[in-house]
Amino acid sequence: MAKDIYIGEVSENKEIRPDYYLMKVKLPLSFGNPLPGQFVMIRIAGLHDPFLSRPISIYSFERAKSALIIALLYRVVGKGTQILSGLIKGSQVEIHGPLGGGFEWPEQKKQVVFIAGGIGIAPLSLMAETLCRDACLPRESMTFYIGAQTAQSVIGLERLNDLCYNVHVCTDDGSLGRKGLVTGLFQKDIKKYPADATMVYACGPKGMVRALSKLFRGSAFQCQVSLEERMACATGACMGCVVAVRGEQGALAYKRVCADGPVFDLQQVIWDET
């Protein structure tokens, strides 16, 4: 695996739900197998508007004979993702990656809980797949909680149902699964999980992560969370993408999402800093 800039070729880019796209990009084999939780910076080759590249998690990947194909699952929220959604098969994109550290699996844990909000499903799905395959975790020990706005924005259920014994879904409007927030859904079940033997992986909007942080405060649950910030360099040089965490001796420190993350120990993240 070598961090570098690669020219990739879009081999597929389709709208799988309104505003949600799945893009497959063909890369040279030297890109290597990405780790779950890692991301790439993507931009359209030769285009300077938008000026900065956009960070997108790796949703899945497959090794073919002469190429590595990565899949990116993204939601159109602004100019950059809008332009990405217009790319057709054969378009060239610049891919910078694979970047950041991935999720970790502490082997002494017995249970895994995934908590995804919206597009946060992307890195968590790859982690679930990897734990099934590489750590040989049985389906029974893995539970997935998904929260989304509507039934339309619940994505990749088939893949998750194959991997996890229990997949719980909730939506803001009740159009699929329970009505409510994913943190509430998980909270109802929290007693089922032995805190010190459970590993929680989470990714989602700030509000969700903040609520989880409150829920776990002072508990023995360990939670690895993938955080999002606007990025420029993604190499760790510009100090632009920081989040507040407890550093040495518990003091406030600003860590870079691109280089020190994007996965952080939720218990270390500081929310109420001024």
Place this chain on the structure above:
Amino acid sequence: MEVNIAGLRLKNPVMTASGTFGYGEEYSDYIDLNELGGIVVKGLSLKPRLGNPPPRIMETTGGMLNAVGLQNVGVDLFIEQKLPFLRSFDVAVIANIYGESEAEYAQVARALSRASGVHALEVNVSCPNVKKGGLSFGADPKAAASVTRRVRAETDLPVIVKLTPNVTDIAAVARAVEEAGADAVSLINTLTGLSVDLTTRGPHLKNITGGLSGPAIKPVALRMVWQVAQSVDIPVIGMGGILDAEDALEFMVVGATAVQVGTANFINPRATVEIIGGMEHYLKVHQIKDVREMIGTFNVA
């Protein structure tokens, strides 16, 4: 391609701009640092600095705003942990320094002058994102000259003073620091800017304002380099929005002896070496033997 800045020999005129290239190591996976004319490291202060709370950056048309607030490891940790790595390369290392007071600038300069592996100092009197020091020194010719004198007295290394564009008469500041003993000036630092989030009617940056960089500022930077180059006798280092070799050469034409590449590194980690390659190619195609023949050839007739 070699150029000389006050006794500092650069293999080629292309350096990295402070704050956009970390401490060099962040980019060593992407390029061979030996190929660079020079590496200007992230602004160093006496003590480690936490920096400003996030969000710190926002994209704008043709550029970006940043309000990092000089988060850095501090001069001691830099010398202990970052400098040994840089010493292993055959490249000019320029330490960018910052202080909240003249005394702090002097202390940082002294510490770096004693360390081996630093080849020049770039005095940042132009950071728009810190409360104390920085811009307050650079916006006033007298204050800028006074800091320059203090640093000059502390070191035998070449002293480059980095100027802010957030002034009415940049040439006056350049002349003041030249008189105070600066060996060269570099410009421009970022232009103070603001980005508004219409949904919240608040700022995109926690610091409210930030420094604008990238191609959006290139015309302003070229104009200022041109003005300053006419007003001082010391070498001028030009920067601001350089993305490719043509951009870099334009800065040399208006009077820059060397250039720095900043924000371009973010969108292409190989930008510096591609610019060096592009400049060599340009010289070859135009049968120019020495890049120095480009300097100050701006033709207004």
